[in-house]
Amino acid sequence: MPSPHLPPTHRALMQHVYAQPLTVEQVPTPQISPGSAVLRIESAGVISYSRDVYDGTRRYPYPTPLVIGLHAVGRIVALGADAVALKIGMLVFFDSFIRARDDPSVVMLSGFSEVGKAHALMSGEWRDSTYAQFAKVPLENCHPLDEERLCGPPMDGGLGYSKEQLTWIGMALVAYGGLRTIGLQVGETVVVAPATGGFGGAGVLVALAMGAKVIAMGRNKEILDSLSKLSPRVRIVPLAGDAEHELEALTESGPVDAYLDMSPPTASNSTYRKTAIKALRNGGRISLMGGLSSDNDLPLFDIAAKNLTLQGKLMYDFHHIRDMIKLIEGGMLSLDPIKVAGKFGLEQWEEAFGVAAGMKYNEVTVLSGWGETD
Ligand SMILES: NC(=O)c1ccc[n+]([C@@H]2O[C@H](COP(=O)([O-])OP(=O)(O)OC[C@H]3O[C@@H](n4cnc5c(N)ncnc54)[C@H](OP(=O)(O)O)[C@@H]3O)[C@@H](O)[C@H]2O)c1
Structure with missing residues (x-):
């Protein structure tokens, strides 16, 4: 009928x-x-x-x-x-x-x-x-x-x-799912990498709305500059192929609390994942959301020695959706x-x-x- x-x-x-x-x-x-x-x-x-x-x-x-x-x-x-x-x-x-x-x-x-x-x-x-x-x-x-x-x-x-x-709720939700799953707290510092793409950029905006400080990593200096203008709580670390220098820049204000990975398959062999993980404090958390196309060389010793949590995440949980819409309707996520x-x-x-x-x-x-x- x-x-x-x-x-x-x-x-x-x-x-x-x-x-x-x-x-x-x-x-x-x-x-x-x-x-x-x-x-x-x-x-x-x-x-x-x-x-x-x-x-x-x-x-x-x-x-x-x-x-x-x-x-x-x-x-x-x-x-x-x-x-x-x-x-x-x-x-x-x-x-x-x-x-x-x-x-x-x-x-x-x-x-x-x-x-x-x-x-x-x-x-x-x-x-x-x-x-x-x-x-x-x-x-x-x-x-x-x-x-x-x-x-x-x-x-x-x-x-x-x-x-x-x-x-854009559909983009924000993915980043929110990753950040909620590792329990990002107000006042914490999270590295988002790469931060210059669609889902990574959403990660920066959502983490700010959740009250966190953000370190945005990426190759595109122009986009990193516009991300840094979003809030005094955003700091940028350009990817220049020098892991030692990147680690120094990430930990400038001390070890960081969390890392949101939004890698595309083309970044499967990039080293920033290792650097971002090495920048984490003892007990830090990693939300691995990237669609990587090969098994990766992660710093397993650091993960064990610093009691890190490595949390894979596909999309988000059902209850994250209502919470995300509330953030937007409430004006916290503009x-x-x-x-x-x-x-x-x-x-x-x-x-x-x-x-x-x-x-x-x-x-x-x-x-x-x-x-x-x-
Ligand atoms: N887990 C999940 O539920 C979930 C859901 C949705 C998407 N994802 C994953 O998220 C990924 C990103 O999607 P998107 O739409 O945000 O893609 P996008 O807009 O194309 O952004 C890709 C980002 O990766 C960077 N990048 C590319 N190749 C790189 C390399 N070799 N080294 C360093 N950075 C590199 C780009 O930087 P430049 O600006 O410098 O090129 C850009 O920041 C997808 O590929 C997908 O697998 C996962």
Whole structure:
């Protein structure tokens, strides 16, 4: 039975064969079922390596044909009969990290990757994602946003954010998950490396909002300089290929408390991880979030001798999402520094992937199935 008020078909960005070009198609609109919500997608996030995922470079597993996508901001247009808190018309953040209901250790990234053993999960009910006009998603992945507070004009007590800026929640959450998991405390000092990319830059902004001091490491001096202007609590350490000098600079004010690693695969052989770990105090903590492509040479003696905790982290925990939204709604984590690198229609997916690959640390690129006149 078709859901009321939904058109019979909608436009969606599809991939029919793994790693092959994408096409925009008119397909049947997703229909509501118990446990789900149908969202009208207002703004869906594209990340720096989206192109590398869909052209097969990263070899992320996912089933095809697939309506691709990722985290998004959308409005609820249909709700499963078992919903108790969500309401039609609410603006929500869609968390694309979907956990199997009968085994939360089985996870997938909607429209992006099966992550491990989630083939059945991603092949069935939650197959189609958010680069479309509508998407059917699990109820528990919809997180209500206080639209009046977040998007309202400052003269009425609002924060004046756009839907595009709000998609950055998906970036901030990853860094927040890593920092919460190692228990970053107010007043502590955390090294973020590399700090100049999308998720690393989010790490700097989120750690500041959590009350920490940040040492930002990276190669790009221009971006490091703009990070240092964010707050007197940011200190920068450029990567110059001299590990001894970097360690000296990191520990200038004494050993540091924590390290957030956000390395891309291209930095698999870089030495900054070792330096950052060596800079930690006794009992320091490491959040290892990078997508490294090879086993690494970590300073195991330091890890043992200084009682360090090495904590791997994929994404974030469920309860981190509500806490993160509270930080933003409360004004503790401002989205004012977040700029829109580009907003694209579904047909412009190639251009969107190109712009996203070159985004600055504080930028978002978004796709939307809705034109200005829809
Ligand atoms: N654990 C998780 O749940 C999770 C979730 C999301 C992403 N990640 C990982 O986070 C990684 C970063 O993603 P992103 O979107 O932030 O990427 P990005 O925007 O492309 O940023 C990559 C960063 O790495 C730096 N870099 C690249 N090659 C380097 C090298 N050889 N030596 C030193 N620095 C180097 C870049 O510095 P320059 O500016 O100097 O090039 C930039 O700061 C991803 O590759 C992914 O695997 C993990």
